[in-house]
Amino acid sequence: MRRPARTLGTAQAIEDTPIAAINTTPLIDVMLVLLIMFVITIPVATNSIDLELPSTEGTPPVKVDLVKNKVVVTPDGRILWNGAQLDSAALSDALRATTRMSPEPELQFQPDAQAGYELSAxxxxxxxAAEVTRFGIVGNEQFASFDK
Structure with a gap:
């Protein structure tokens, strides 16, 4: 497309040259629409474990059971069962053994703040998987203050 000439001479020669610039506004509009469509259609990656924790609302206080087992996950990747180190298979066996007891002992889970997420999961x-019914996460009070 040529611009109409307004002046004569050298200025007229410059204005008679075609415009080589591309109008990028429609391109940007199309790219934004495509970006929004991709963001909406991509499913959110979720990695969750569904746990049914007991609620304390409306239930009478439960008597404290004298038999409690504590599972601790350490920062160096160890699993401790009442202070003794276990591997994953031994942990599963111990959990199944406790679910067969009557009454079932309470299981307390305490991951260290520096413990790996994968091992805790x-x-x-x-x-x-062991279908533990009496379960609690303990030790969260140590994280009550974040300014330390």
């Missing part, structure tokens, strides 16, 4: 999956 595997321990929680083992607890869920």
């Amino acid at each position: 595997r321990v929680l999956q083992a607890i869920k």
